[in-house]
Amino acid sequence: MAARDGDRTERAFAALMEAVQWAPDAERGPAGPRLAALLPAFPPTGPRTLLAMAAGFCVEHGADPVSCAGPILAAVHADLLDALEFARRWAFDGAAEKELPEPDEKIIDDALLTRLGGDVHEAARLALAWCSVEKWQPPALAVLCRSAEVRRQYASALLPACRDLAALAQHDLTCLAHALAVLDDEVLVVLHRPTGTGFEVRIGGIGDNFQLHTLLAHVLVGGGQVPGSAPSAESVRLATDSEPARERTQTVATGAFELLAPDGERIWNEGLPDDIPMVEGRRLLVLDEPTYRRSWNADRFFPDLPGSAELVRVLSTDETRSWFARTSFTPAMSDGPTQLLGD
Known part of the structure; x- marks a missing residue:
């Protein structure tokens, strides 16, 4: 990733996803924070949710949730906000059809990106967030359900965006909303x-x-x-x-x-x-x-x-x-x- 070598990154990513399933827990423990730390640099058009799931899987098998939570929940928060921005732009373009589309990547085409306006890369990021935000729930739950410290540190900032997006009735974010609303002490x-x-x-x-x-x-x-x-x-x-x-x-x-x-x-x-x-x-x-x-x-x-x-x-x-x-x-x-x- 640091070399911006797409072919090597793709091969390494595939090998990683295979290895993390079969690695012993003693290896998953230190691997979790290292995988989570890759998220900020991972391209938004890449399979970031799968990378987060790999980190979350390591948390489920002993990796420290506090060390993994920052990058995972920052990415969750960013995608929640991007999905809300997608909905705002969809409804603001003046077209007769206002009903929000289903969150399926098959909707992403040149016409959609034009409708969203702005830079094409930004429009693609917003559309991908709209389509993939539910996939962030497993890694988010992995860290939220294993640490009261993580919930205290991050939940209050994410919960309003989660509830606002759920209110649009196009995503099932029940588990994420419940976890973010857990009361501690x-x-x-x-x-x-x-x-x-x-x-x-x-x-x-x-x-x-x-x-x-x-x-x-x-x-x-x-x-x-x-x-x-x-x-x-x-x-x-x-x-x-x-x-x-x-x-x-x-x-x-x-x-x-x-x-x-x-x-x-x-x-x-x-x-x-x-x-x-x-x-x-x-x-x-x-x-x-x-x-x-x-x-x-x-x-x-x-x-x-x-x-x-x-x-x-x-x-x-x-x-x-x-x-x-x-x-x-x-x-x-x-x-x-x-x-x-x-x-």
């Missing part, structure tokens, strides 16, 4: 309306609200803080185990609560902890009796990302009353004492 204020009690619960690494629901029931019902049926030990293990199940299980989790926003709107299990509204700088969640019995497969959304939830403390009666006053709910108040858990 986030303390929720959780109010249990039937008992009028309140809690601070610290969560991290949770991929969706099915997993959150299971872990809140484990902490609060299983911990003896509120009445109800605690989740099974196996469903909790599947939500938290650092060694994920490699095949889909038949384990079923059963809902213990209705998850509600402070204004009474339902927070769906299919959603994310990031959906929980902020109230005066804190995420505030209300738990109520379930309106009907619901159950779901207990496997977590991201097999390689273990979730966590821990009770930080039980709120005092006055604190609980104050938080309930910020909601549309009238609780049965509890006179239980404030409890501070150990470190």
